[in-house]
Amino acid sequence: MRASTDHPKKTQPDNPFDMESLVGYILLTGVLLSVALLTVGFVWRWERVGNLRFEHSIVGMNFFEFIVSTVQQMTSHAFRPRLFLNMGIAVLMLTPFVRVLASVFYFALAEHNWKYTFFTGFVLSVLTYSLFLR
Amino acid sequence: MSFHVLFLVSILAGFVGAMSGMGGGVILIPVLTLFGMDIKHAIAVSIVSVIATSSGSASAYVRDRITNLKVGMFLEMFTIVGSLAGAAITIISGRRILFILFGVVLLSSWAALFRQRNEGWQPAARHDAFSCWLELEGSYYDRPIRQTIVYQGVRAYLGGPFMFAAGLLAGLLGIGAGALKVLIQDLVMGLPPKVSTTTSNLIIGVTALAGTSVYLTAGMIDPGLTAPIILGVISGAFIGTRILVRLTNKAIRHIFLGVLLVLGIEMLFRGIWGV
Numbered sequence: 001m002r003a004s005t006d007h008p009k010k011t012q013p014d015n016p017f018d019m020e021s022l023v024g025y026i027l028l029t030g031v032l033l034s035v036a037l038l039t040v041g042f043v044w045r046w047e048r049v050g051n052l053r054f055e056h057s058i059v060g061m062n063f064f065e066f067i068v069s070t071v072q073q074m075t076s077h078a079f080r081p082r083l084f085l086n087m088g089i090a091v092l093m094l095t096p097f098v099r100v101l102a103s104v105f106y107f108a109l110a111e112h113n114w115k116y117t118f119f120t121g122f123v124l125s126v127l128t129y130s131l132f133l134r
Numbered sequence: 135m136s137f138h139v140l141f142l143v144s145i146l147a148g149f150v151g152a153m154s155g156m157g158g159g160v161i162l163i164p165v166l167t168l169f170g171m172d173i174k175h176a177i178a179v180s181i182v183s184v185i186a187t188s189s190g191s192a193s194a195y196v197r198d199r200i201t202n203l204k205v206g207m208f209l210e211m212f213t214i215v216g217s218l219a220g221a222a223i224t225i226i227s228g229r230r231i232l233f234i235l236f237g238v239v240l241l242s243s244w245a246a247l248f249r250q251r252n253e254g255w256q257p258a259a260r261h262d263a264f265s266c267w268l269e270l271e272g273s274y275y276d277r278p279i280r281q282t283i284v285y286q287g288v289r290a291y292l293g294g295p296f297m298f299a300a301g302l303l304a305g306l307l308g309i310g311a312g313a314l315k316v317l318i319q320d321l322v323m324g325l326p327p328k329v330s331t332t333t334s335n336l337i338i339g340v341t342a343l344a345g346t347s348v349y350l351t352a353g354m355i356d357p358g359l360t361a362p363i364i365l366g367v368i369s370g371a372f373i374g375t376r377i378l379v380r381l382t383n384k385a386i387r388h389i390f391l392g393v394l395l396v397l398g399i400e401m402l403f404r405g406i407w408g409v
Contacts, residue, residue, distance in 0.1 A: 054358030
């Protein structure tokens with residue numbers, strides 16, 4: 001086994017904002033935002049009706065339509081607890097998607113690594129296809 | 135099901151998921167069905183929560199620079215296609231035979247790992263040209279043993295197709311299928327257990343998203359049930375992640391072995407008796 005007792009700093013790259021930070025912070029932001037939205041939804045629901053039960057379903061929509069309908073409700077200011085729940089779920093689902101999208105750009109623009117630009121581009125295309133599934 | 139029950143069950147699932155590199159769905163789905171939820175809906179709800187566990191713990195591992203992003207991104211190409219196919223099959227199929235199959239897969243993985251449980255990780259002896267071309271080398275600082283471990287991933291030409299199968303199971307059963315993903319990276323691609331566990335976490339999120347899209351389109355995702363589970367699973371994963379970086383590779387493998395055995399037996403029983 002090749003191992004050394006170097007200080008951990010040696011494994012840290014010189015660039016303070018590298019791929020790891022980018023991916024790490026996208027994932028962290030997505031999850032925290034999703035948690036915040038869901039929490040607002042539940043707290044508001046509790047304030048309003050005194051229980052945490054939601055009974056609405058997302059039927060007959062693919063992911064793209066789900067996001068469009070969520071954004072439409074937001075822009076028409078139809079804010080209510082269930083909208084926050086939908087927003088939380090949408091943000092969570094978009095988190096890995098944005099991570100892949102950012103990876104494509106990072107490999108292409110920062111690293112000029114075409115091999116991995118192609119790989120992540122393929123993943124992005126399949127995920128985008130799955131958004132529009134019928 | 136009440137908010138509290140969903141929330142507590144999910145904390146436990148998230149904790150085990152993060153500790154073992156699995157999505158946590160393996161605990162969620164059986165418990166949800168015990169509370170009377172239809173198994174297909176449990177699978178659909180679980181796979182959304184898998185995105186949460188994965189992203190939550192992956193964010194920490196990636197920033198700690200244990201995860202190998204290139205290994206993850208190469209293998210994702212295979213898992214997402216598998217996951218889409220798997221979820222599509224679940225929607226139209228009965229599942230007893232799948233449970234049995236999955237039980238067998240888990241138990242054979244357990245047997246394979248058990249035989250070499252006391253062996254520390256050894257770097258691969260032969261490096262193949264394809265894996266070198268894929269730039270699958272890496273290094274990370276192992277905190278418990280205070281050393282920088284340098285490694286090279288191998289046999290990517292086998293790892294890829296195997297990952298398609300792992301993705302298929304993930305989509306099919308609404309789980310992270312991290313058990314298989316870790317195993318493939320460990321045994322086939324020769325990565326150190328910590329790297330395979332954390333990289334598996336990263337792959338699981340994207341794989342689960344592909345499956346989630348299918349279940350969402352099928353109208354099987356209920357936000358009222360999904361939201362408390364997401365919150366619980368993230369809390370559990372947060373605690374699990376803080377503990378994982380303090381453990382040695384051997385300890386992780388022991389925990390992983392125990393979980394594999396229990397799950398394998400559980401799946402097999404449910405398939406045979408159709409519970």
